[in-house]
Amino acid sequence: MPHGALPELARGEQVLATAQEDGSGHWVVLTTWRLFERTAEGDSVVERPWHEVDSGAWDPDEWLLTVDFVDGADPRRWRLRDRTGPGSVPVVLRDRTTASVVLTRAIDLGPRRTARVTVRKVLHTRELVEQVLLGPGARTVDRDLARAVHEARRDVRDQAGLDPDPPQLV
Template sequence: MRLWRRPTRVVGPPVPPPEGKPDAYPSAVVAELERDEKVLATAREDEHGHWLVLTTWRLLERTPGGEAVLDLPWLSVDTGAWDPDAWALSVIFVDEGSRRWVLQRRTGPGQVPQVFRDRTTASVVLMRQVDLGPRRTARVTIRKDLRTRELHEQVFLGRGARREDRDLMSAVLIARQELRGQVGMDPVDGVA
């Protein structure tokens, strides 16, 4: 006989089950996949009903009819975060654009948060932070195109950092040279 029972605790209103299943996507959504490219996770976003398709090589957003809304290789994804309270996946792209998809009502998130993290992390080969103090930071990253295996260098200046800061750009150049040397990329001369 149990003498103590943990009370059931519900925070906020109950969440209704999703209308559909994440893996029940229409064939038009994945019609243009490349040879050997595999679908790893899918979910339908709530606002427009577009399908978010995460493949071995790319992040795709497609209409139910298969029209491309977003088609980017994983190395174009800078950062992202899954917010379980808002059921939202937020993404910041290398070109400084961003997107936010709510994945609750139509299909739920399925495996999207886990696969998103895995694929984004898989494209990072090496990364080096450069920190010279407040408003003087940068990040140098060597990323891999998961389809071709080509290596690409990316340099991101931190918030408030300026390219005119000679000390910062010298430290970035040193970090670039070190990382490129470690992965066998051609050396770089000059400024970042």
């Protein structure tokens, strides 16, 4: 990996895995606290702390790594076959994403009425943050779903040692 592509690391942060994307030549860099996509010149295309990574999937048949983010930003897809191969990137991605999850509660009231409430740890500071993700087609105006989400939020916040009275969702 070119030295210029390495991100500036915070004190105590370490690079755990890297791989070069086949099409763009960008570098996927996984550190103890963040996920990066970097150009060879050192520009960040993606820079996300692990608690903002919702999920990742490795497709070994296609040599394709896909990452989804909790804020609904477009997923990133990296083909990691020809330049460097995936190395330990898929395993480290799963490990770091999982390490940030403290508690999660799934809510399923039927089709288009699902949600997930999660307390995640900001790995750099160890601060706990709450995330509420509505499932496909779910709507905030669904009163039963809103009530179930509120109850789940109270429960996971209490279990995680946060104030069980959750703030209003925007």
